[in-house]
Amino acid sequence: GEDVEQSLFLSVREGDSSVINCTYTDSSSTYLYWYKQEPGAGLQLLTYIFSNMDMKQDQRLTVLLNKKDKHLSLRIADTQTGDSAIYFCAEIPLYNTDKLIFGTGTRLQVFP
């Protein structure tokens, strides 16, 4: 089956690191993505990782992929108030590369 799960909320203090977690059940996924949705806006791609990689770093963002546990995480270093948004992980399963399956979304709240 295909199911991508995330915790609904995360609250962090400005300057701390945030870690947003995602678990998925379809181990045959090809690409895994992190999208950011700011209030009143559509989703924007933050970063992605190919399934044969374990880690990808992009400035303040670090993506970790544990294929054995089917676990994807997004770490945001030095979290800022502008990082407050909903974050969605998404996967493309190998059985249907036309399809992008989204997680339930994690609302990140950054407080001063």
Add this chain to the structure above:
Amino acid sequence: EAQVTQNPRYLITVTGKKLTVTCSQNMNHEYMSWYRQDPGLGLRQIYYSMNVEVTDKGDVPEGYKVSRKEKRNFPLILESPSPNQTSLYFCASRPLLVGNEKLFFGSGTQLSVL
């Protein structure tokens, strides 16, 4: 500016009154898709299209129709809206390239069906 444009941004209607949400992209993308976003459920795909005159059902197609007569436009049609179709709708597009599945999203349409 490269973008996906949806209209309207907000729509309030009554049960049974047909409506259309328009979506247009100026990036010459082959692939276009409609999603609905509901609290605790994330984004669920309604319909998608790989090219002109080619459309396929997503995960939640019931109660919706789409058409793809031109490459740039992909309207979402609700023939007889019901309250359970109250949701936030997003249109998205991308090129049809393997390994480049970055989706470009519109700003969303908040639909309320009374």
